[in-house]
Amino acid sequence: MMELSPVRWVAHILRHPVDGFEDMRWKKSGSLKIAFFIVFMLFLANIANERLYGFNHYIPYDRIFNVVPYIVKSFVIFGAWTVGNWSVCSLLDGEGKMRNICIYSAYALIPYTAQMFINTILSHFLIRDEYVFMAIIRIIGIVWSAVLLFSAIRSVHQYSATKTIAAIALTIGAMAIMLALLVLFLSLIQHVLIFFSTLFTEISYRIRS
Amino acid sequence: MKKQIKKIVTAIFSLILCGCTANSAVFAAEPYDVYNYDRWGDPIPSQAGYTAEKSVTGYDLGIGAMDMPSDIFCAFDGNFYIADKGNNRIITVNSDFDKAVRTYESFIMPNGTKTNLKKPSGVFLSAENQYMYIADTDNSRVLVADLEGYVIKEITKPESEIYDSRRTFNPVRVIADKAGNIYVVLNNITTGAAMFSPDGEFTGFYGANRVQPTAEIIGDYFAELFMSDEKKARRTRSVPTGITSFDIAGDFIFTCTSSTTQTADTVKKLNAAGKNIFADNEAVFGDYAPMYDTSQNRLLASAIVDIDIAEDGNINCLDLTMGRIFQYDEDCNLLFIVGTNSSQTGGFRQAAALESYGDRLYVTDTMKNTVTIFKETEFGEIVHRASYLHNEGLYEEALNPWLEVLERDGNYRRAYLGVAAAKLRSGEYEEAMEYAKLADARKIYDKAFEGYRMDFIKRNFELIILGGIFAGIAVAGIIRSRKEKKAALAAEKSTEKEE
Structure with missing residues (x-):
């Protein structure tokens, strides 16, 4: 039983939020390609949600387009989640490998991503009084994704429910620490770059004169 | 023959050129960069709505130099009344503003004695009873006099439980409503304007400002929860800012700080009950962001020292810091920004009071x-006509003026709002939608x-129904x-x- 293609596995997981991941783990299935595709779609969904939204629902600051916030909101956050979860759970006797954490977490993000796309499209058909439909879709997407993420972490590490919750909380803490360090690192790099650029200017002036 | 044609051509071109330069000279008269705000709240160059016509001194009026003219009021008779604070007098100027009709140096009290003013800083005339109300600041009183200079009533510091007797009574601005109630702005009171009944009885305070919940004040509130009563009593209290000036228009009193x-x-x-109609308005008065002055190392934020309501309902606010007049329509949409701090005509060194009459603004x-x-x-003129029609609810009549405004200044945001409203009204x-998008007006866009x-559904009803039926059949077939x-x-x- 359960000889499914990778795409059919995605459908299976979405339809079985509680034990879908267990089945997939049992069959050692799941594709990294699909996982990366989902995260890329999350990136696109973030952009669509900000820039292509119906004008009557949201007015973007459309003077400049800066792609960095969208990259942070999708790739960076997802990467931090994967690395953070892996580092926390390898200390907490988790069984998940980095590859599996990445795949399972990405699969769990599908409803959230879909919700963003659906709402972006709906916002061009609905007026503000009918916003409640979009709000419902949004809530469904978020809750569905949360449930999926919970069961993904539980089955990838073979944890109990309480331990999963603790692991998720610790992962969020680890993410915060990582991102803070990242910001620190970036500003350090910036200072170093500025130092070298001033050095270069100084020397070039001296050579010229 | 050829030479003649050449001559004619050059003559025509030089004429055109002359015309061009003459025109541009007219429009480049403002001694400052005229600006307005775009839909992102950034300042952009705009066309001038007002141009400085002239600057009038006391000598031009034939009464010697003025000294600190701190208030100006345009009365029912078309004359202007100026509170000449430094010279302790009230000046009446005719409506063309070229001659002083009369100066009030002293007034005659009901008992026959003469009384002089001392630094009067506010003057108001009531159209109903034709009385003159003078805020006689350093004499600590408000004088109510008729136009002949006979004092009808003298209002001094009220003896009341509400009025703290340790406070001085220094009126700086005074107005009276239709019923004859007198409102006085005092320079050291933050609880609103003092209100007096027509016969001079103190009836309370009117229109106090709210304390703005800044982080500091919220912090103080939580700190006070853990303090003893003695300690609380010794702390400085957070008081709202006082009213600086006001104006009355119809049944409403407009105040500024x-x-x-x-x-x-x-x-x-404020309405008659003292409730602020603009309380839920998101409009920002004055400049959106304070400007940082590097030479003085300070932030130049707008300080609105006087307010005036024009006959057509426009709100004029005078900003002391930058010497600017901000004009809003009655819905608080910014129309024009006029004036600057400079020595030229059209610039101020210390703007004090503002009045409007017809198509002119008067600033002391x-x-x-x-x-x-x-x-x-x-x-x-076009903008005012359009905004007047718009505010009267005649959106479609306002459409052409708004389009004309856009032809002259394509960055004028208010006009896009007007056009969007007109197009919405006419279906x-x-x-x-297009114009509402350009004006960032989400509500109009939504409607x-x-x-x-x-409309789309009505036009394509059959197609939509047919499409729905076909889609249903297709889905059923697939399943x-x-x-x-x-x-x-x-x-x-x-x-x-x-097997």
Whole structure:
């Protein structure tokens, strides 16, 4: 039983939020390609949600387009989640490998991503009084994704429910620490770059004169 | 022959050139960069709505130099009344503003004695009873006199439980409503304007500002929860900023405050009960962001020292810091920004009071000791006409003036709002959406979109229904074929097993 293609596995997981991941783990299935595709779609969904939204629902600051916030909101956050979860759970006797954490977490993000796309499209058909439909879709997407993420972490590490919750909380803490360090690192790099650029200017002036 | 043609051509071109330069000279008269705000709240160059016509000194009026003209009021008779603070007098100027009709140096009290003014800083005339109300600041009183100079009533510091007797009584601005109630702005009271009944009885305070909940004040509130009563009593209390000036228009009193730190309640529209109509308004009065002055190392935030309501309902606010007049329509949409701090005509050194009459603005300057007169430009006239029609609810009549405004200044945001509203009213939803988008007006866009969607559905009703039916049939077909496939597969499997 359960000889499914990778795409059919995605459908299976979405339809079985509680034990879908267990089945997939049992069959050692799941594709990294699909996982990366989902995260890329999350990136696109973030952009669509900000820039292509119906004008009557949201007015973007459309003077400049800066792609960095969208990259942070999708790739960076997802990467931090994967690395953070892996580092926390390898200390907490988790069984998940980095590859599996990445795949399972990405699969769990599908409803959230879909919700963003659906709402972006709906916002061009609905007026503000009918916003409640979009709000419902949004809530469904978020809750569905949360449930999926919970069961993904539980089955990838073979944890109990309480331990999963603790692991998720610790992962969020680890993410915060990582991102803070990242910001620190970036500003350090910036200072170093500025130092070298001033050095270069100084020397070039001296050579010229 | 050829030479002649050449001559004619050069003559024509030089004429055209002359015409061009003459025109541009007229429009480049403002001694400052005229600007307005775009839909992102950034300043952009704009066309001038007012141009400085002249600046009038006391000598021009034939009464010697003025000294600190701190208030100006245009009365029912078309004359202007100026509180000449430094010279302790009230000046009456005719409506053309070229001659002083009369100066009031002293007044005659009801008992026959003469009384002099001492630094009067506010003057008001009531159209109903034709009385003159003078805020006689350093004499600590408000004088109510008739136009002949006979004092009707003298209002001094009230003996009341509400009025703290340790406080001095220094009126700086005074107005009276239709019923004859007198409102007095005092320079050291933050609880609103003192209100007096027509016979001079103190009846309370009116229109106090709110304390703005800044982080500091919220912090203080939580700190006070843990303090003893003695300690609380010794702490400085957080008080709201006082009213700086006000104006009355119809049944409403408009107040302003010159506080540069406060962003709420800088301009209020109060009804008879003292309730602020603008309380839920998101409009910002004055400049959106304070400017940083590097030479003085300080932030230049707008300080609105005087407010005036024009006959057509426009709100004029005078900013002391930058010497600017901000004109809003009655819905608080920014129309024009006029004036600057400079020595030229059209600039101020210390703007003090503002009045409007017809198509002109009159601003007194207590350091230049002049009254500067601004005249509406052609562009200003069109904008005013359009905004007047718009505010009267005649959106469609306002459409052409708004389009004309846009032809002259394509960055004028208010005009896009006007056009969007007009197009929405006349049912041209698609265009209304386009203009609402340009004006960042989400509510108008939403309404226009609702109409557009309704129209679309009505026009394509048959197509939509047909499409729905076909889609339903297609989906049903797919599901059925899938089921059949599955059944066939299962049957195959079972036959395989049997074999």
